Amino acid sequence: MHATSAAQFASSTTRIAPDLEQVRDDVWALGMPMPGGHIPYSLLYLLRDSADGIHVIDPGWDSKSNLQRVLRALASLGAAATDIRSITATHLHPDHIGMGPRLKQASGAPLQVHATEKEALYARGVGGWSPSVFSHVLDDWGVPANRRAEIEAILSATPPHPDVHVDRVLANNERLDIPGFDLVAMLTPGHTPGHLSLRDDARSIMFTGDHLLPTMHAGLGLGGPTNTNALTDYLDSLDTVSVYPDHEALPGHGYRFSGLAKRAGKSARHHLKRSREVAEVVADSPDSTIWQIAERLTWTAGWNRLEGFFLFSALSQTAIHRDFVAADGLARIAAHHR
C-alpha cells in the first residue's frame, strides 16, 4: 500500500482535515472535520459530470461549518449548491451520511444509499437494537449482573442515527446516473450490512468508504443486528474489491492509496488473527460465554478498562468471531494461510 496523495498523507499525521484536492480531471476530495478526536476527519468526494452537474459522495459530519466548507469548495470549482445532482452515502454512519439532509436542503438533490442501509437508518436506536432484544443478547453473552447497567445505558445515551430521509436506494452492481461516469455500486457488507463501495473502471478509482481504510482496519457489524456473520460478509467483500487491484482507493478516512488488494489482504489477516485467538480460547474452554472469552483476549485499552459503549463493542466483536469460528471460520483461516 502506498499513499497517492502527499497532502492527505500529511493530514493523517497532523490530524487536520485536508483541503480540496483534485484526484482526476473531474473528481475532487475534501477533508471534513469530525468531533470527538478519535478520528479527525472523513473524506468527501465531488464529481463533476459531463453536463457540469455535481455529485457528492459521503457528505460527512453534519454541522453548519461543514456545510460552509463544502460551499466554499464548490465555489472554488465555479459551482454552487444548486448544481448538486445527487448525494450518495457509502453507509449509514453519521460521519458519512450526517450532512446529507442539510446538503439536500441546500441543493434539492436526492440522497441515495443501499436498501439495507435505508432499513437500518429507519429502524433507529443503536443500529436498530430494541431494548428487549438487547437485554436478551446481554443474557446470551453472559454479562455479569453488576456490569449490565452501564451497557444498557448506551441504548438511551447514544444518539440515534441522524433523521435522514432516503430518496433513492441503490442495488448491488447498479450503475449510478452520472453522465460521463461509469460509476458502479458494489455491495460490500461487513462494516455495516448495506455498505457500498463505488468503482469507476475508466478512471481506475474506487470509493471504499469504511470498508477499506489505510490507517486502521474496519470495525465489523456496526450497522445493527443481521442474520449473517459480519466477518464472513467482510471477508467476502474484501474479495469483491480485490478483483480490482490496480484501482486507486479513495477511502472514507485517512488518505488515498494504491495497492488496494494488498491492503485487503492485510485487513483479512488482521481479523483472522483475532479469530484464531478466539478459537484457542474456545478450544480450551468450549462452554465459555462471550464475556468469558472476551476477558481472556488481549485488548489495546486493557480488558479491565473497557466500559460502557467500548465494553459493548468489545463483546459484540468477540461474538462475531466466536460465531465465525463455530461456523466455517477455521476452514477459512486455514485457506488464507495456504
Ligand SMILES: [Zn+2]
Ligand atoms: Zn463507518
